[in-house]
Amino acid sequence: MMVATRRRNIVVNGDLNAVSLKEHLGALVKTSGALTALLITKEGHGIAEAGDTSYLNTTAMAALVAGMFSATREVARMVGEQQFSILLQQGETRHIHISLVTNSAMMIVIFEDYQRIGRVRHEAKKMGELVGQVLAKGTDKAKVSEELSVPEFKEYALNLIDRIFAMK
Amino acid sequence: MPHISYDNKEIAFKLVYCGPGLSGKTTNLARLHTMLAEHVRSKMISLDTAEERTLFFDFCPIEIGTIEGYRVRFNMYTVPGQIYYEASRRLILDGADGVVFVADSQRDRIDDNIISFELMQENLRSYHIDVPDFPLVLQYNKRDCAEALPIGTLEAHLHLANIDVFEAVATEGVGVMETVRCVCRRMVNRFQID
């Protein structure tokens, strides 16, 4: 067990994929002292998450933040900007830092101590670049197709759909 | 293309309910939500006005189960139907894997249905979604109204030859499941990795 996890962390020949997105986010949570980090697509789907997510409905969070970001992007265009690359929401005890890591993905960092904002911003920028590189490689689907057969997936999924959306 | 996440072990499809203002999009989703078993649904989120008109979107994720270790989910959205909110509608249609067009069967809404459908088609095209083979289902809602539009009216006006059509009374839950089952099946049938 130990050996297997260790090996995954070793960066072989500079291959960034040896470190997963989840591990990158985990590192970001540690170095910035944040509570939670999430990576989502602009369509509102979750890609990866790290830190404490027990208090959070991450699915709804992804959908809402994606909506927020897309609305903000339109607003940016109205004032002649391509987009605002960072959104910061300051609350009473919790704060949210949202940054664009590629054209189609954003990173959400939730943190508690507002004094840490400089640290969060710095670490998010640094990690955003690494995460962006991993995403650019787009190897997710290749890895998934190793684990999942499409014809079987369809058969099971259709079965579940018929059961769950059954007429009462 | 559905979203596939290796890290989160998850496959998610995006389904959007479109249609003119007050046609019953939010009602469809709300009824669906109450009819589903507790373990598949999460809380429904509505970003709406004080008058319960959709302002940005409604959102309700439905997890149908786990296949080969991957959680399979349908993320359901409704758009705001009012013409005024065109910009928001376009944003929500981005990345849609399937669409339910909820038409209003009341006779005086025929033009609103047609305009709304055409705007939706334009938005889908702007995302390079080719409408002919896209999972798109037409629902004639409010079949309980007096002198409902005959089935076939909108298909003729909009030149929709082989579209799947359902009749519904969303307020009573009639036709809600049939509609969603059909569009979900079609999304899954198109599934491929890459």
Ligand SMILES: Nc1nc2c(ncn2[C@@H]2O[C@H](COP(=O)(O)OP(=O)(O)OP(=O)(O)O)[C@@H](O)[C@H]2O)c(=O)[nH]1
């Ligand atoms: N008679 C009847 N009324 C319906 C039916 N479905 C929905 N309604 C009513 O129509 C009104 C509008 O329904 P909504 O679901 O909010 O409509 P919507 O399409 O989400 O409207 P927007 O958010 O403004 O685009 C509500 O008062 C519903 O109760 C139906 O099948 N029959």
Ligand SMILES: [Mg+2]
């Ligand atoms: Mg609505």
